[in-house]
Amino acid sequence: MAVNRADLEPMSPEIKFFKILEWKCLAEIKAFLKQTHSNFFSVIDARKVFSIEQMQICHERAQRIMQTSDRIKRPESAFLMLLSGENQISRAQEEIGISSSTESIFVVYDNTADFASFLKFCGDWLEEMAKIPTPYRNQERDSIIFSRMARVQLSL
Secondary structure (H helix, E strand, O other): OOOHHHHHHOOOOOEEEEEEOOOHHHHHHHHHOOOOOOOOOEEEEHHHHHOOOHHHHHHOOOOOOOOOOOOOOHHHHHHHHHOOOOOOHHHHHHHOOOOOOOEEEEEOOHHHHHHHHHHHHHHHHHOOOOOOOOOOHHHHHHHHHHHHHHHHHHOO
């Protein structure tokens, strides 16, 4: 029996880029993030990410961590920790999460129903941009980020 390769590999997340039109939506976004989602859903400050590949790899590793670690309860927490290089969730949220200085965001998700709910909840304050300004790969920064990511992964 042939094995479908897609069954073996974790799904890549969907990544959307938005400009924030009104800063007051940050509280609404934070409230939405506290809700229960069907699967993986995260919103991060776009200025604090160096490559799309970085987000994809963090998503994949966060999914693996959820299968092996009893310490982490939500894949979004592992994702933020890996992405920021911080081994404490509160520091990770401060480092990579949204704040009053956030001007644009990445929405990273793997369930379209959650994304549709997010747009219904916060869409009026956001403008989706067709072109993502972040490069797919950032060779100058990725090696630094990936070594920090490995350090966090070992601590979990």
